[in-house]
Amino acid sequence: MTEIPEHLLNRSKARRASASGESAGDSAPAAATPATTASAAPAKAAEAPKPKTVAPDPVYVKAAKSRHKIPFWAMSGLALLPVWAALYLVAIKPAEKVVAGPLSIGATQYASCAGCHGADGAGGAGRPLYQGEVLKTFPRIEDMLNFVYNGSQKYVAAGIKVYGNPNREGGAHAPLSYNGNPMPMQGEKAGGALTEAQILGVVCHERYTIGGADPASEEYKDEYEAWCSPDSEIFKALEAGSTSFDTIEKDFAMLAVKPGVVGTTPRASLSK
Ligand code: HEC
Structure with a gap:
């Protein structure tokens, strides 16, 4: 040692x-x-x-010791930070465009037709519309708009014998020919409750959603673009009140596929 x-x-x-x-x-x-x-x-x-x-603590140690600690109640706020972050990210995402085109308005409006025509358009008190039936009667949307606007009785009163396509497969449809009951008038000026934009919406719904017209087909793509797509200028103008069934033909003469007269009084079908 x-x-x-x-x-x-x-x-x-x-x-x-x-x-x-x-x-x-x-x-x-x-x-x-x-x-x-x-x-x-x-x-x-x-x-x-x-x-x-x-030795006295250096300034930085002193500062650290005298610094206020995070108060306990602030913890709840801190704990919610991730939630806030998630909400923030959701909020800054661009809002999805709500499609309020003719078809979406029409789907809602159809509730007032379903009682007679059936939820799927199979018919009942009113004529069947589904499986292309309504398209056979009205190859042109203008004629259908005019009929729905005015209803059967105005056609009878005006002396019009057939509504829609006179060469309809299965026979032309005459007013009051289904079960003797009329199709009630829908347009405001004809005594109904619907605006022209609502009538266009419900007619688009009956043609494309219930009737089965294909918006991409050769036969219907022009009609769909002009009248029933979410971008339809005609629909927007009807909603804004800058055109009406009586003036569509003139107001939209610049369209490649010119719309025909619709009119707020009953009229014979346009020639196809
Ligand atoms: C009170 C029952 C009733 C209601 C409600 C009703 N319809 Fe009709 N609809 C009829 C009847 C009845 C006919 C057949 C008319 C005739 O023979 O003159 C008809 C015919 C039609 C036709 C012609 C079909 C064809 O091929 O000839 C269309 C289109 C039509 N209705 C659309 C509508 C729309 C759109 C609505 C809702 C906005 C509606 N209907 C509400 C009873 C009704």
């Missing part, structure tokens, strides 16, 4: 004491007692690190 020189023992004692927070001032002189008077100097030296260890 090697002897550890006393002054080293004293020094380490003093260090330990100062590290554990004890005042080295008390222990160092005590430890120094058995030593020679010369050990007063090492004792002083042992005292020297003391001010270093208890």
